[in-house]
Amino acid sequence: MRAARALISISALQHNLQHIRLLAPNTKIMAMLKANGYGHGLLRVGHALREAEALGVACVEEALELRDGGVSNEIVVLEGFFASREIPLMAKRGFTTVVHHEKQLRELEETPTDTPIKVWLKIDTGMHRLGFPPEQAMNAFERLSKLAWVQQPVGQLSHLACADEIDNPMTGEQNRLFQQLTRELPGDKSLANSPGVLAWPETHYDWVRPGLMLYGSSPLPGHHGAEHGLQPVMTLESQVFSTRRLKKGERVGYGSAWVAERDTTIGVVAIGYGDGYPRHAPSGTPVWVDGRIAPLVGRVSMDMITVDLGPEAELPIGARAVLWGAELPIEQVADHAGTIAYELMCGVTSRVPFMSV
Structure with missing residues (x-):
């Protein structure tokens, strides 16, 4: 699954x-x-x-x-x-x-x-x-x-x-x-x-x-929302299901749009615009990965995104990634993506399982 x-x-x-x-x-x-x-x-x-x-x-x-x-x-x-x-x-x-x-x-x-x-x-x-x-x-x-x-x-x-x-x-x-x-x-x-x-x-x-x-x-x-005493209701999450070492100057994703400025590790997260993650989100959009923020790099694909984990990363496959929720305010993601929280909430597609917690 x-x-x-x-x-x-x-x-x-x-x-x-x-x-x-x-x-x-x-x-x-x-x-x-x-x-x-x-x-x-x-x-x-x-x-x-x-x-x-x-x-x-x-x-x-x-x-x-x-x-x-x-x-x-x-x-x-x-x-x-x-x-x-x-x-x-x-x-x-x-x-x-x-x-x-x-x-x-x-x-x-x-x-x-x-x-x-x-x-x-x-x-x-x-x-x-x-x-x-x-x-x-x-x-x-x-x-x-x-x-x-x-x-x-x-x-x-x-x-x-x-x-x-x-x-x-x-x-x-x-x-x-x-x-x-x-x-x-x-x-x-x-x-x-x-x-x-x-x-x-x-x-x-x-x-x-x-x-x-x-x-x-x-x-x-x-x-x-937290500034007003509100609690986020939706947490959109996934996992890092692949990692890859990159050398300085190597490129990532469709159009080779992002170029590594240093040796680093890229994490591939199982989510994309087919799930409702905004395709137009630019490099630098924050993603919470295993307790810290990792910037989105390269273009958003239908089923996956790539994030820069940094040169010293030793992240296990299966590490939790949060696209927005309690760990990462949806407003922050919306600001980077040039949209509003309403659109992100309403845009999660039917292939994503919803679970009440």
Whole structure:
């Protein structure tokens, strides 16, 4: 069996949920499970986060997988329904829908359900992606409030565009607009995402919607999750399955892209872009090997990478290598690879075995 595997720490996930309660003590938590639980396994995460007041997913398919898998939490479908035929199903299965544009609102008005459906009204406060424009928000709220098959009162939410940029005034502007639009409206309110939870307490309102930070990573550039009291949930690991002595001037990998500047030892680790390790990771990207950091050298292959172990290395075959996790912050790897932790988490492929620990 290949050595690459992803270890998912349930205790770390639950620790992060409880830590968010300390950061936002007067709110309910809608835990984000989109994209297969940020790559950690939708059902695994759903069952582990049973103490969250609600779980957030992108689409009805994700909600059905959770409910069919025995998850009983409230499930909020953040993109809402794509067709009116989904409305009765969502009501029957107890899903909460977000309504963010006129077509959805009309279809909901035209589709009575036997079971009342819970609704969040999404308002665009500046992200300009989804949501009713401010000048249409009150009319949309009033129309939803008149529907007998919609649970009352209707909640209101919006999404922060720049909360990870601490000095950007955009978040304050969005918060002021959201407050202005919803101050007199009944119903729960929600604005804060992960960076909002950490850096903008004035955006916490009734519900916070953490995503990345649940999985132990910092949403703030230049920071690691541990700095916020978070624990990494995913450890992607493998083994060194070959070593080779190189002389100064010898080259490694496709394109002979890396040249040894001294006599050294190269370790070959059983993981590559076929497993989800980023192909574009450059030489120098850190890899934790047997208790120390060894830099990636040469191009990432489909099934393996090479690391520089140094001239004095006497490493046994089978030595543990960690690509990211408790020993090596995922943010550090993402920075070297020119990407973000979200993409690394979500990119681990199906040929990597996942194990709850």
